[in-house]
Amino acid sequence: MELSPKVTKALKDYKTAQAKEKLAQGENYAKYNLVCCLSNGQPIHPGTLASRFYKITRAANMTINFHGLRHCHATFLLKAGVSPKIVAERLGHSTTRLTLDTYSHVVPGMQKEAALKLEQRLFNSQQSGQ
Secondary structure: OOOOHHHHHHHHHHHHHHHHHHHHHHHHOOOOOOOOEOOOOOEOOHHHHHHHHHHHHHHOOOOOOOOHHHHHHHHHHHHOOOOHHHHHHHHOOOOHHHHHHHOOOOHHHHHHHHHHHHHHHHHHHHHOOO
16 A cells, blocks of 8 residues: 555654663563554554543544544545555455445536536636737
């Protein structure tokens, strides 16, 4: 999966900090080679992640669960005009149909935008003599 430069840098910085922690832990560091783990290299229990996320969102007065991040990701990309094929690939969907069926609530607002873009392209091109 393609990552943005900022995300890539953040992950590299995190990996550097993790390497320092691994060195400090020595033989006590679990050798699972995980990206997200406890300071000793052990896996983080999924319930712990969800619980921490819930505390953060509750403190920010937000109503979203951990799985909702996946839906936000897809919705943001579709609303930004990213191809449904790319969104499906990022979500691990086998077909774009699954993606579009799941996120069809996003599409209606995009229909008007598509019509306006087409109109602009057609009529602005004619006016400029193209």
